[in-house]
Amino acid sequence: MILGPSNVAGKIETSFLIITAACVALLVAVTITMLVFIYKYNRRRNPVPEDIEENLPLEVVWTVLPTLLVLGMFYFGWVDFDYIRNPPKDAMPIDVIARQWSWTFRYQDGRQTDTLRVPVGKPVKLVLTSEDVIHSLFIPAYRIKEDCVPGLKTHLWFNADQTGTFDIFCTEYCGLEHSHMRAKLIAMPAADFERWYETKEEAKRANKGLELLTTKGCLGCHTIDGSPKVGPTFKGLFGSTVTVTTNGKERTVTADEEYVERSVRNPGADVVKGYPNIMPRLPVTDEELKEIVDYLETLK
Amino acid sequence: MIVQAAGRRDRIGAKYGMWLFLFTEILFFGGMFLLYSVYRSEYPVEFHASAAEENLLLGSINTAVLLTSSLFIAVAISAVKKGSYRLSIIFQVATILMGLAFLGIKSVEWSEKITRGIYPNSPVLDKMKMGDILFFGLYYVMTGIHGIHVFIGICVISSMVYFTLTGNITKENFSKIENTGLYWHFVDIVWIYLFPLFYLIT
Amino acid sequence: MENTASEYESFYHGKGKYKGILSWLMSTDHKRIGIQYLVALLTFFSVGVLLGLLIRLSLIAPGKFIGQETYNRVFSVHGIIMIFLFIIPGVPVAFGNFFLPILIGARDVAFPRLNRFTWWIYLAGATLVVFSLFAAGGAPDTGWTFYAPYSIRAKANITLAVTGVFVLGFSSILTGINFVTTIHRLRAPGMTWFKLPLFVWTLYATGWVQLLATPVLAITLVFIILGRVFGVGFFDPSKGGDPILYEHLFWTYSHPAVYIMVLPAMGIISEVIPVFARKKIFGYKAVAFSAIGIASVGYFVWGHHMFTSGMSDTARIIFSFITFLVAVPSGIKIFNWVSTLYKGSIVGSAPIYFALTFIFLFSIGGLTGLIIGSLEPNLQLHGTYFIVAHFHYVMFGGAGFAILTALHYWFPKMFGRMYPERPAKIGWFILFIGFNLLYFSMFILGYEGMPRRYFDYPPRYFPLHLVSTIGSWILAIGLAIIAGNLLRALFKGPKAPADPWGGRTLEWTIPSPPPTENFAETPVIRD
Amino acid sequence: MTLNATESQDHISSYRTYFFIWAALMLLLVATIAVAKVEVSRYSVLLNLFIATVKAGLVLFFFMHLKYENWFLKGVLFMVLVMLAIVIGLTFSDVWYR
Ligand code: HEA
């Protein structure tokens, strides 16, 4: 607890320190012995070598001792491992969905966010999965990570001890925007979290479109502020004329409702000039698409 | 211990080399058997059902064909060692014919499936259950790579026929054909395992 | 490379059927093949090194320096070249080819023509890989690990590159077969197993690893190719496949592969230290057997690359346990090397500088390997720069320094020239400083959570990245001095005597450079 | 592990032996199909694999002359198979307990 902002962080840190200390001790021992020998048995100081070919007891000693040593190290890496891997029954489950290149966190009540909010002092279990390739959720401050594998559910758990905002990184190479596949973890006082969690969906309604863009991962590649990312920006898109490549031929189209729908439903059909044809076909229902279109219309 | 004298061939060395190569082949196919066993343990029911799709008759005939070809090449090698080159050539050619027959039957099986639309990435297959997709994927890949081995074997034996004809392979110098035999038998052994795994687990 | 004064003909002058470049490409002489490999390896190494410098340059500050698409390709190609084209073939094909037959008193390897063929396959594979960098579609951007399903979906020239690696694997297998057979069949009379030089022992162990591990890589790559070309979805979850199985198969090869890199390197160190300590190696048998020990235990630890992959906890515990066992034979080697110095009479020539540095750097690399091999710390350190630091310490600090050792130790024998030692030592010193600046900062970075394969990073990592980049320049200067020194000596150095170091193994009994048939008559080894 | 030069003055198997082996293989083939068809129990798959192993053994030992080789090749072959088994076993320690 002293060693990190969550229960698991402290445990991992302890085991890291113990094992590292053992390694440093070994390294120092080997290096010093070597340096001493180099100094003492230099040609100048010791012109006549003495052939010592072997020494069985010594060989046995430095086979057996290191074996015991490494078994000890293995043990210290293992002691709390079961604890770290097995979430308590009452842990609050949160689904984590990774995709190229954004995160979605889904709470039990179905609400989805792109920032992970957790209460301090309550165990949280993250259930990880991915929609496309392998990603990995890494919370450096908590010293834990686990891969998000498509078609599989993996998990992590922790109990935040301190409030604060921490980085979340993707640490499994997943393509172009891997370096930017980051998010934030906000550990909030339990009461604050409660309040946030109780907030009614309606409050968010207003921004349903933006909400969708965020949670569906569109903003992993697009922006709403006019700067291009992997894909073109959404700002000013609606109603503008776009040069696209359709079936290898270039043409210009006006970005209307139908165009946006086609872009989402069948991203490869019209590929915007100057951009790679990498947009995935994401699962979006008709209503959701409608919301998105409505929202895009407002982005002038 | 043998020191390689100029120009003299080290027959035992050559044989060792071949065996070492076969060990690598064991692990090469081992990777596929690993996949097979994992997916079979994950989808036992589908594997069971899909195996029924296989044509047991053709598969059994093919097994017999390959086993017989193994006999032929073994005889051909013994014949060389005994100096009866004519006999050896006859049996080598017979081996090749058996190999071709094997590939022929295999292609009948494949094309029968392909016309039914079952092949990797086909619309029909992709609509099937996960276990089925994997089963047929493994079927095509494993028998396909095995088939490539058979094909290579046929090519090599053909050149052995040529070497026997030209007197390059003799009673004293038969490493080449001996090693070819080892290879051919190995390919046979792989099939001995493929056969139950794909045809008999119904 | 002239050696006209001597009465014998060195292998550089041996007459063959062919002239000019063909006399090299068509040669079955293990020495010529070894030299060709060496040239090719160093060429690829230089390319890889330039890419490494580019990575560092781009990481000098957070932000877009070369752009992320380029960056992804650069680190992938850097890894692919360094691993598959340089360090895995590395010691065996260059120094193994040249010295294995000489060390056991043979005229050539068991299958000289196969050896030449293997060299061509290497060239073919390398060509494919290089081609994949420039062909339309762009260089691979998957990292050297080609993790599915990304590698199956990515648009770049993965198929080409993977085919190239497949072909290179073939070449590696054939080298292994050739060496193992050679060691079994072609030892000179009296050269019993326990009289074999230790370098031969490590080549023997390596040969087996090449034989038994590489095929697994081959079949894995075939699956990738089939996945890309025919849509066979063995690793595609939407077709029932299991991506983690890819990792199992890949690491079943790629962990043993790290011992392909480092075992022969250890063999070189075992040769060099006794020569310059002026005594026999301490605990010959222990060192010999530990090579076999590393090779065999090392086959079963691959899962330590997958501690956070979603693998079962049971498997994690088993793999971590076996991982720790590998440390024991490695330790035995280290301890015996250090003890060899005891009561020796150490001559401070250039090769031993590199050899002793190997011990130090490899120990750091290996011991940090244990830290990340522990279950809990791995949760934190996997996928961070800590890993990057670990493997550069073992690969560059270990295998790489062993190659530098071998270059300095065998240079006179291979090229018949001596090099001046002063520049070599100056270069060594600068290299050593640069190396530690460059890679030690990465340990700290990784500990602080900097993920690998990131081209852009939060500003708090900036200072250490800066140190690291500066280290890379210092390192470059050191390497350049060393390379320049050797290159100059190649043309201008004084002629080398048969045995400049006082070595006791067979290669020092014949002239430098060796004659085509190695030995005038088959040596007989007596006590 | 010394191999001496006079080892294995090559064994030439008689055609008769080969023929008998082949006949045995054919019988086993029939047996394995029968086992599968009759569907004795859920162990029939294992039984089939066992029969396959017997067949492979016959090919190895007689057609491939392993019987007449020195212990080295046999030993290594055994080692390779054990290794493969361990690799598969370790993989299953993941697959089964995931
Ligand atoms: C030459 C190459 C090489 C070598 C020799 C090693 C050697 C070792 N490696 Fe390393 N490793 C790599 C190359 C290598 N590695 C690469 C390339 C990667 C990353 C791949 C990627 O993801 O891209 C990697 C990654 C890697 C990981 C995965 C990390 C992760 O991604 O999460 C692990 C985990 O266990 C590991 C462990 C070890 C261990 C325990 C050894 C041991 O063999 C080390 C043994 C040596 C010693 C222990 C030191 C010397 C001994 C003493 C001083 C004596 C006293 C010591 C004791 C008795 C304890 N390595």
Ligand code: HEA
């Ligand atoms: C043998 C293996 C090897 C070697 C030697 C190196 C050498 C270097 N590598 Fe390494 N590297 C890898 C293997 C290696 N690398 C692998 C496998 C990866 C993982 C890729 C992946 O993630 O997929 C990696 C990844 C990697 C990264 C991480 C990228 C990331 O995750 O984002 C970085 C970052 O700094 C890096 C830097 C360097 C640098 C600066 C060098 C420097 O040491 C290079 C310095 C050398 C010089 C500056 C020499 C200059 C001298 C000359 C030009 C003349 C030389 C000629 C002769 C001596 C003949 N490398």
Ligand code: CUA
């Ligand atoms: Cu997602 Cu990296």
Ligand SMILES: [Cu+2]
């Ligand atoms: Cu490893």
